Amino acid sequence: MKEDISTKHSYCAGHRQRLRDKFFKYPSALCNYELIELLLFYSNPRKDTKLLAKKLLFNFKSIKNLIFADAADLKKINGIGDATVIFIKLLHKLFDKMHLEDIASSITISSSWQVVNYYKNTIGCLKNEQLRVMFLNNKNKLLADEIMQMGTVNTVAIYPREIIKMALEYGASAIIIVHNHPSGDPQPSRQDIIVTRSIKEVAQKLDIILLDHLIIGKDACKSLKEMNLI
Numbered sequence: 341m342k343e344d345i346s347t348k349h350s351y352c353a354g355h356r357q358r359l360r361d362k363f364f365k366y367p368s369a370l371c372n373y374e375l376i377e378l379l380l381f382y383s384n385p386r387k388d389t390k391l392l393a394k395k396l397l398f399n400f401k402s403i404k405n406l407i408f409a410d411a412a413d414l415k416k417i418n419g420i421g422d423a424t425v426i427f428i429k430l431l432h433k434l435f436d437k438m439h440l441e442d443i444a445s446s447i448t449i450s451s452s453w454q455v456v457n458y459y460k461n462t463i464g465c466l467k468n469e470q471l472r473v474m475f476l477n478n479k480n481k482l483l484a485d486e487i488m489q490m491g492t493v494n495t496v497a498i499y500p501r502e503i504i505k506m507a508l509e510y511g512a513s514a515i516i517i518v519h520n521h522p523s524g525d526p527q528p529s530r531q532d533i534i535v536t537r538s539i540k541e542v543a544q545k546l547d548i549i550l551l552d553h554l555i556i557g558k559d560a561c562k563s564l565k566e567m568n569l570i
Contacts, residue, residue, distance in 0.1 A: 355388075356381055373397050376406065383427040392419045407432050408465040436462050455516065456554065456561055463520040464556045469496035471519045473503055475512035476551070483510045493522055500539045507548050514549040518556065526557035533569050540570055 359378055363370060370378070377393035384392070399417060400406040407428060414425045436458075455474065463470050469491035475483045486506060489496050496519055507515055517536065521527075528536075532555065540550040553564040564570045 355390075372403055376403065379427070379431075380424065383421075383424040392417075395419070404461075405465065407435065408461070410467060455518070456556070459518050459520075459554065459556050460561065463518070464558055466520055467522050468492055469494070469520055469522060471496045471498055471517070473506070474516040474518070475507055475510040476514040476516070477511070478513040480514060480551075483512055491519075498535045498539075500535065500542050503539060504542055504546065504548070507543070508546070512548060514551050515543065516551045517553040519554075520556040522558075524558040524560075526555040526560050526562040528553075528555055528562060528564055528567070528569065533564065536564055536570050 359370075359374060362374075363378060373390070373393045376396055377389045380389035380393055395417060396406055397403075400409055409428070411425050411429055414420050414428060459472065463472065470487060471489040471491070472485060473488050474485050477483055488502060488506075489498070491497065498517075498519075503515065503517070517539065519532075532553070536550070536553045543550050550570065551565070553570060555562045555564070
């Protein structure tokens with residue numbers, strides 16, 4: 341029997357409207373897959389997205405993992421096109437920017453742990469190591485957050501000269517170094533400790549304070565300062 345396309349379109353349109361109404365009236369009543377389905381409406385204007393939403397949740401296990409997933413992993417899912425990948429990665433970027441704005445607008449950064457949640461959500465789920473540095477003024481207010489290096493699954497190069505050079509360009513009085521361990525174990529390596537101490541020594545000669553070096557795992561992090569390693 342031949343499918344009635346107009347009937348199918350009418351059902352999809354009605355279902356979408358019912359889901360939107362449910363969101364407006366009872367947003368907390370939506371299941372996780374329904375929230376994802378609702379998001380997918382905007383990158384899939386004519387397609388039934390319920391099964392796709394359930395498939396994404398099954399593959400990535402949580403909404404957070406979905407939002408922070410690599411574009412390449414998203415594209416592996418049958419039914420995901422470029423528009424959906426861009427939309428999901430846009431949500432990720434907006435989430436990052438929102439948290440960075442919160443940090444930048446704060447009066448001062450008095451503790452490294454004020455930035456842990458931001459970096460945990462930004463680089464904690466990455467498959468490769470990434471080196472980030474926060475540059476602060478003499479009142480510990482954020483001047484900039486820079487990606488200094490991209491690495492591999494188990495290493496990232498740290499060049500003290502590049503970090504100090506950028507600190508001088510920003511006129512920074514203090515820095516916080518952050519990098520991730522994709523393995524999930526945030527325990528600092530011997531090389532992490534050696535390089536961090538080298539950066540601290542060079543920075544001190546130029547009146548720049550190394551406040552901390554944070555290592556972010558998937559569900560935990562380590563502070564070299566709190567571990568008395570620097």
